[in-house]
Each structure stands twice: as C-alpha cells, then as structure tokens.
Amino acid sequence: MLSRFGALLRKEFAELARNRQLLFLLLIPPLVQTVLFGVALKPIVKELSLAVADESKTLASRDLIAAFAANGVFVPRYVDSGPAVGRAVRAGHTDAGMVIPPEFTRDVQRGRTAEVQIVLDGVNAYVAGQGAGYTAGIVDAYDRAAAGATLPGVDPQITFAYNPGLISSWFFVPGIIGGLIVLTGIIAASAEAVREKDEGTLEQLLMTPASSWEILIAKIVPLFVMFLGSLCLGLTVAKLVFGLPLLGNIPLFLTISSVYILSGLGVGILIATYANTRQQVILISIFVALPLMLLSGAFAPIESMPPFFQYLTLLNPLRHYITIMRAMLLKGVGWQVVWPDAMAIVAFAVIAIAVSGARYRSQLS
Amino acid sequence: MSLARVWVQCRKELLQFRRDRLTVALAFGLPLGMLLIFGLAIRLEIKDIPIAVQDLDRTPLSREFVSRLSATQELRVTALPAAARPMEPLDAGSARATIVIPPGTARLVQRGLTAPLGVLIDSTDVVNAMTIREAIRSTAQFFDMTLVPRDEFVPRVAADVRIWFNPGRREALNIVPGVYAVVLAMYPALLAAMAMVRESERGTIVQAYASRLSAAELLAGKSAAFLLVGLGQVLVVMGLGSLIWQLWFVADPTLMLVATPLFVLDSVLFGLLVGASTRSVSAAVQGVGSINAFFNILLTGFLYPLGNMPYALQLLSTIVPARYFIEVSRDAFVRGAGWPGFGYAPFAMAAIGAVYFALAWLRLRRMQFAA
Numbered sequence: 084m085l086s087r088f089g090a091l092l093r094k095e096f097a098e099l100a101r102n103r104q105l106l107f108l109l110l111i112p113p114l115v116q117t118v119l120f121g122v123a124l125k126p127i128v129k130e131l132s133l134a135v136a137d138e139s140k141t142l143a144s145r146d147l148i149a150a151f152a153a154n155g156v157f158v159p160r161y162v163d164s165g166p167a168v169g170r171a172v173r174a175g176h177t178d179a180g181m182v183i184p185p186e187f188t189r190d191v192q193r194g195r196t197a198e199v200q201i202v203l204d205g206v207n208a209y210v211a212g213q214g215a216g217y218t219a220g221i222v223d224a225y226d227r228a229a230a231g232a233t234l235p236g237v238d239p240q241i242t243f244a245y246n247p248g249l250i251s252s253w254f255f256v257p258g259i260i261g262g263l264i265v266l267t268g269i270i271a272a273s274a275e276a277v278r279e280k281d282e283g284t285l286e287q288l289l290m291t292p293a294s295s296w297e298i299l300i301a302k303i304v305p306l307f308v309m310f311l312g313s314l315c316l317g318l319t320v321a322k323l324v325f326g327l328p329l330l331g332n333i334p335l336f337l338t339i340s341s342v343y344i345l346s347g348l349g350v351g352i353l354i355a356t357y358a359n360t361r362q363q364v365i366l367i368s369i370f371v372a373l374p375l376m377l378l379s380g381a382f383a384p385i386e387s388m389p390p391f392f393q394y395l396t397l398l399n400p401l402r403h404y405i406t407i408m409r410a411m412l413l414k415g416v417g418w419q420v421v422w423p424d425a426m427a428i429v430a431f432a433v434i435a436i437a438v439s440g441a442r443y444r445s446q447l448s
Numbered sequence: 449m450s451l452a453r454v455w456v457q458c459r460k461e462l463l464q465f466r467r468d469r470l471t472v473a474l475a476f477g478l479p480l481g482m483l484l485i486f487g488l489a490i491r492l493e494i495k496d497i498p499i500a501v502q503d504l505d506r507t508p509l510s511r512e513f514v515s516r517l518s519a520t521q522e523l524r525v526t527a528l529p530a531a532a533r534p535m536e537p538l539d540a541g542s543a544r545a546t547i548v549i550p551p552g553t554a555r556l557v558q559r560g561l562t563a564p565l566g567v568l569i570d571s572t573d574v575v576n577a578m579t580i581r582e583a584i585r586s587t588a589q590f591f592d593m594t595l596v597p598r599d600e601f602v603p604r605v606a607a608d609v610r611i612w613f614n615p616g617r618r619e620a621l622n623i624v625p626g627v628y629a630v631v632l633a634m635y636p637a638l639l640a641a642m643a644m645v646r647e648s649e650r651g652t653i654v655q656a657y658a659s660r661l662s663a664a665e666l667l668a669g670k671s672a673a674f675l676l677v678g679l680g681q682v683l684v685v686m687g688l689g690s691l692i693w694q695l696w697f698v699a700d701p702t703l704m705l706v707a708t709p710l711f712v713l714d715s716v717l718f719g720l721l722v723g724a725s726t727r728s729v730s731a732a733v734q735g736v737g738s739i740n741a742f743f744n745i746l747l748t749g750f751l752y753p754l755g756n757m758p759y760a761l762q763l764l765s766t767i768v769p770a771r772y773f774i775e776v777s778r779d780a781f782v783r784g785a786g787w788p789g790f791g792y793a794p795f796a797m798a799a800i801g802a803v804y805f806a807l808a809w810l811r812l813r814r815m816q817f818a819a
Contacts, residue, residue: 104726104727104728104731105728105730105731108730108731108734108735108738109734112734112738113738116738116741116742119742119746120742120746122758122761123746123747123757123758123761124746124751124752125752125756125757126492126574126575126751126752126756127574127575127578127756128752128753128756129756130755130756131755132755143604147605172612173612173783173785174785174788174789175775175779175783175785175789175790176789191604194602195602196602196603196604196605196606197604197605197606198605198606198607198608199605199606199607199608200607200608200610201607201608201609201610202609202610202611202612203609203610203611203612204612204613204783205611205612205613205614205615205617205621205782206613206614206621206622206778206779206782206783207622207753207778208493208614208617208618208619208621208622209492209493209619209622210753211611211614211617212493212617213578215609215611216582216586218607218609219586219589219607219609220582220585220586220589222603222605222606222607223586223589225604225605226603226604226605229604229605230601230603230604234562234592234596234601235556235557235558235559235560235561235562235592235595235596236557236562236563236588236591236592236595236596237513237549237553237557237562237563237564237565237588237591237592238562238563238564238565238588239547239564239565239567239584239585239588240564240565240566240567241567241569241581241584241585242566242567242568242569243569243571243577244535244538244568244569244570244571245538245570245571245572246571246572246574246577247571249571249574249577249578250574251574251575253572253574254572254573254574254575267734270730270733270734274730358470361729361730362468362471362642362646362729363470363471365729365730365733366470366471366474366478366638367474369478369638369733369737370474370477370478370481373478373481373482373485374481374485377485377486377489377490378485378489382490382751383489383490383491383492383751384492384494384573384575384576386494386495386496386497386576387491387492387493387494387495388489388490388491389488389489392488392489406541409572409573410541413572414538414539414572416539416540416541420539420540420541
C-alpha cells in the first residue's frame with residue numbers, strides 16, 4: 084500500500100512542479116503582496132492639508148498655525164479669506180480648514196479666550212475623527228504652553244509595549260500572510276481536487292487501485308509542503324524587510340500553522356466536491372475566501388464590527404490564526420494564552436477534512 | 449471596423465454568459481456579498497476597548513479619574529488588582545492597555561504639582577494604540593481642567609470644530625462608495641478575463657482568428673458585452689447600497705453618471721488584457737485577483753488615505769482607474785463638489801482604458817495560437 088501511495092505522491096508532486104505558471108503565481112505574488120501591503124498600509128493619519136485664512140496676521144496667530152504644523156500633523160496652506168477656506172473644503176481640495184478671525188489678537192491681548200474656526204472634511208469619517216482629536220490635543224497643548232506656569236493635574240506617561248516604534252507593518256503583515264495562505268490555499272486545493280472532474284479523467288481515477296483517502300492525501304501533501312514553505316519564506320522576508328519580530332515558541336507556531344494550512348486546504352477540497360469545472364470552483368473559492376479574509380481582523384479590527392459579525396468571526400480559522408500570529412510573534416506569549424484559538428483551528432481543520440474527505444470518497448465511488 | 453460584426457460578437461458573449469447559470473449567479477451574488485460585508489462589518493473606529501486600571505492611590509481624586517475613563521466611549525475599564533503585574537493583561541490579551549495610578553497621586557495634585565501616571569499600551573494594533581493614547585490623554589486634559597478654579601486659567605484659544613458633509617461621522621459614507629469602486633474594479637474584470645482566457649484554453653480563439661473578425665472588433669465586441677453585464681452589476685450594487693445606507697446623490701449627478709460606465713469599461717478592458725496574456729483560467733483569475741487586490745484596495749485610498757502612503761506609491765496610484773473613481777464616488781454621495789472638484793477623473797480613466805485596449809489589441813493582433 085505504501086508503494087501505491089508513494090507512486091501517487093510522486094505523480095502529484097511531479098504535476099505540481101510541471102505547472103510552472105501556477106507555481107510562480109502561488110509563490111511570488113503573495114510574497115510581493117506581503118511586502119507591498121506592509122509598505123503601503125499606513126493607518127496613522129498625518130499630513131492633513133489645512134487651508135488657513137489668517138485674518139489676524141500677528142505673532143500670536145502665526146504661533147498657533149505653527150503649533151498645527153508641528154510634527155507634520157497638518158500641512159498649512161494659506162488662502163486669502165474665510166470664505167475661500169469654505170470654498171476649498173466644499174470643492175474637496177483640502178482635508179481641513181482654519182479661520183483665524185481679526186479679533187484674535189485683540190482677545191489675546193485682553194486676556195480673553197479667542198475663538199478660531201476649524202472645519203474638517205467629513206467624507207472620510209475616520210480621518211475627520213482623527214483630525215478632530217489632533218485639533219483638541221494641539222489646542223490644549225498650545226493653551227498650556229501659553230499659560231506658562233505648570234498646571235496641577237495627572238500626567239499620563241505613555242509607553243508602547245511590544246511595538247514601541249508603532250510600525251504599522253507589524254500589525255498588517257501577519258494578517259496578510261495568513262489571509263493569502265487561506266485565499267491561495269483554498270483556490271489551489273479546490274482547483275486541484277476538481278481537476279479530474281474538469282478534465283474528464285475521473286474514470287482513470289476511479290480505476291486506480293488506490294483508496295480514495297490515498298488519492299486525497301496525495302493531492303494535499305504537495306500543496307501542504309508548498310504552503311508551509313511559502314509561510315516560512317514570507318516570515319523571513321517580513322523579518323528582513325520590516326524587522327518583524329519572531330518571538331515565541333517557533334516550533335509550536337509552525338505546528339499550529341500546519342494545522343491552519345490543512346484547514347484551508349480542506350475547505351478547498353470541500354468546495355471542489357460541490358462544483359464540476361475549474362471556473363466554477365474558482366468563483367466559489369473567491370466567494371468563500373474573501374469574507375474569510377475581510378472578517379478576520381487582518382485589515383479592520385474585529386472589535387469595531389457589529390456584535391453579530393463579531394460572533395461570526397469565531398467560526399473563521401483565519402481570525403484565530405491571526406490572533407495567534409500576533410500574540411506569539413509580536414508578544415512572545417506561549418500555549419497558555421493561545422490554546423483556545425489553537426483548539427478552534429484544530430476543530431475546524433478536523434471537520435473540514437473529515438467532511439470533504441467523506442464527500443470526495445462518495446463521489447469517487 | 450464593422451459595427452455589425454462587433455454587435456454579433458457582443459451577442460455571442462452575452463448568450464454564452466447567460467448559459468452558465470452558476471457564473472451568472474456569482475457575477476451578481478459575489479459583488480452583493482462583498483458590498484454587504486464591507487458595508488455592514490468593516491469599521492475603523494473602535495469603541496469599548498478593554499483597558500485595565502490599577503488604582504494604587506485609592507483616593508476620591510483617583511476614583512473620580514477612573515470613573516471619567518469609564519465614561520469615555522472608546523474605553524471600557526476593568527479594575528486590576530494591586531498585586532498583579534501591569535503587563536499581565538496585555539500578555540493575556542484581556543486588555544489593550546494598563547493604567548497604573550501610583551500611591552500619592554492625589555497628594556501631589558493637591559499640592560499643585562503634576563502627578564505622573566504609568567500607562568502601558570499594547571501597540572501590536574497600531575491604530576488601536578493611537579486611539580487609546582488619545583482617549584487617555586484627552587480624559588486627563590479635561591480632568592485637569594476641572595481641578596483648576598475657573599478664574600486662574602483662561603485658555604488662550606478655543607477651537608470651534610465643525611465636521612462638514614457628515615457631521616454624524618457615519619463611516620458608511622466613506623466605505624460604501626469605496627466598495628462600489630472595489631467591486632466594480634474586480635468583478636467585471638474577472639468575468640471578462642475568464643471569457644477571454646477560455647477562448648484560448650479551449651482553442652475556440654482559432655475560429656475567431658480564422659474569421660473576418662479583426663482583433664479590434666473582437667475586443668470591442670467582448671468589451672461591449674461585459675460592459676452591459678457590468679452596468680447590470682452597477683444597478684444591483686448601487687441600488688442596494690442606496691437602499692441600505694441611504695446613499696443618494698448630494699448634488700449634480702452627471703459626473704458620476706459619466707464616470708461609472710467609463711470605470712466599468714476600464715475594468716473590462718483590464719480583464720481582457722489579462723485574459724489575452726495568460727494561458728489558463730487559474731492563472732488569469734490569480735492575475736486579476738492579486739493585481740486587483742493590491743492596486744485597488746491599497747493604491748486608491750480605499751482603506752486609508754492616499755496621503756499616508758510613501759510618495760512613490762502615490763505616484764503609482766495615478767495609473768489606477770479606481771483611484772479616480774473612488775474620489776468621484778465619495779464626492780458624489782457625500783460632498784457634492786462635482787465637475788469643478790473632480791472633473792479630471794473621466795479623462796484620466798479614458799486615457800488608461802485606451803492604453804489597456806491598445807495593449808490587448810497588440811497581443812491579439814498577431815493571431816497566433818500557441819498550442
């Protein structure tokens with residue numbers, strides 16, 4: 084039996100190796116995408132364009148504008164008048180606008196609170212919210228500095244743990260690597276499992292003396308090896324390019340990753356049992372894989388989703404895998420912390436492979 | 449170019465498309481699914497972030513501060529026992545930050561000094577970390593203001609902050625028009641690519657080569673067919689979007705009405721280009737899928753503003769049609785600036801489409817079939 088299985092395995096490996104275009108597409112674009120996504124996804128809002136109408140034009144008003152421009156948070160651009168600011172915002176030419184009225188200097192000199200008007204373009208609610216937060220912080224710091232004497236009160240001393248440099252790629256890259264594995268894994272496994280149905284060579288498969296389990300496992304193994312290699316390659320590249328920390332128990336992490344890859348492949352095979360052609364299978368795979376990627380916490384936080392979707396994500400192996408990835412690689416925690424998510428992935432993998440295996444077998448006999 | 453031949457090619461494509469029921473269902477189901485998921489589930493702003501507070505001072509002042517923290521929308525406070533290590537909840541993942549109020553805080557404040565608080569923020573999630581920092585800082589600022597008698601500290605400046613077009617800060621107004629762009633960039637391209645590559649995979653392209661159909665007519669016919677399908681997708685997706693999120697044109701709709709078919713055409717032409725350049729369906733789909741995912745989600749300002757990206761990538765985004773369409777789409781449904789603000793968009797998209805057409809035509813013109 085072992086030699087039969089070995090022969091099948093050799094055949095599957097050989098076929099995979101021969102499909103150069105597919106191999107290339109399964110290895111290189113994910114790597115490139117990981118690097119590019121890591122470089123391009125920068126959520127921290129800064130350099131907001133600020134159209135400024137300074138109708139006061141004194142040292143005090145320029146001080147205020149300089150406070151806004153400090154640290155590159157806002158990028159001021161002078162316009163002639165208050166109405167011009169409004170026009171710029173309404174035309175979508177600027178993220179924010181500030182009008183400093185002529186009474187500004189008078190109020191400052193008389194020790195009264197001077198009002199300035201800030202307008203934010205609300206098309207992007209997230210950016211507008213961040214802009215409003217920055218404004219409040221800048222104005223408060225400005226007021227305290229102007230007051231001179233230190234004011235009493237609590238002063239939070241902030242330390243950032245695990246990622247002191249606030250490197251956004253460290254957050255996204257685990258999600259991207261995990262997401263691409265599940266996306267390409269499902270597509271590749273489903274295309275592989277449906278191949279005989281699509282090409283019409285199903286009879287040959289039925290006639291082989293190998294059992295359907297042997298056929299199935301022989302299909303999975305080359306893909307598994309390739310995706311595990313792709314994962315290691317991706318992590319190595321991420322470490323080289325972004326300095327992604329690889330803390331924690333690496334052998335444990337690779338074990339969990341293996342189970343995760345298997346769950347993705349299992350879903351792919353399950354999809355293949357529901358379709359007949361490669362085209363159908365690919366469309367269904369995309370239909371399944373995209374929500375898995377979106378509802379996983381890779382790009383948008385799970386905590387901000389409506390409660391219904393938050394519960395739904397518990398069924399998503401990618402969500403659990405991303406949690407584990409971030410916890411183990413970035414924080415360096417171990418089994419005591421990640422075991423609930425790990426068990427969820429195990430359960431998912433077992434169910435996926437069992438159900439898909441059973442369906443594949445019944446279709447083959 | 450014979451319009452009659454183009455029309456025949458177009459009709460053939462549509463007939464072929466209609467026959468594969470599963471593809472038709474997915475051509476409309478997938479975009480809808482994506483719209484619903486993105487529109488309903490994806491939000492960037494976070495509320496109720498769990499943080500742990502270790503109050504070692506235990507005075508009325510410290511308790512007042514803790515209750516202010518609880519009162520913020522962004523934070524959800526749990527008490528951390530005095531014996532615990534501050535990093536514990538962060539390691540376990542049960543809290544995203546720990547605040548330690550050291551003993552003697554109230555005494556320092558009452559003597560008119562500043563009392564430092566220890567704050568540890570889990571910054572694996574960079575955005576969360578910033579939100580937490582701002583929430584804690586602003587709570588501290590407001591708290592400190594209440595400690596000072598009114599006449600002792602007059603703020604020099606007060607900012608009257610208004611958010612225009614979307615005062616309620618509905619994120620859907622930003623995300624859903626963006627989803628229109630992502631969906632319309634992806635699915636018409638996918639369908640067109642698969643149709644194109646199927647011809648060479650099955651060998652039926654030889655019939656097209658042998659006929660009187662020129663390469664340009666072939667492309668025009670296929671584009672017309674999938675443009676029609678794409679417009680159908682537009683109606684379904686935007687129709688549902690406007691119903692669920694009450695998105696309607698704020699001002700002059702003509703820019704959007706011009707930009708939308710142009711954008712769908714760009715998407716279709718891109719798909720035809722990829723389909724003409726690959727030899728298997730899986731390769732075509734992977735090509736369209738991965739290029740789409742990168743270019744249309746990242747280089748368009750869909751998730752995060754374009755200005756956040758490195759300059760080189762911002763330059764690269766100028767050749768992505770979706771970047772222009774997203775600007776037009778968001779503007780049409782929220783701001784309403786129209787032609788004066790974004791009138792350059794249709795011209796840019798038309799130019800890019802012409803380039804796609806030319807590249808695809810160059811590939812097909814040789815009419816060579818690689819067996």
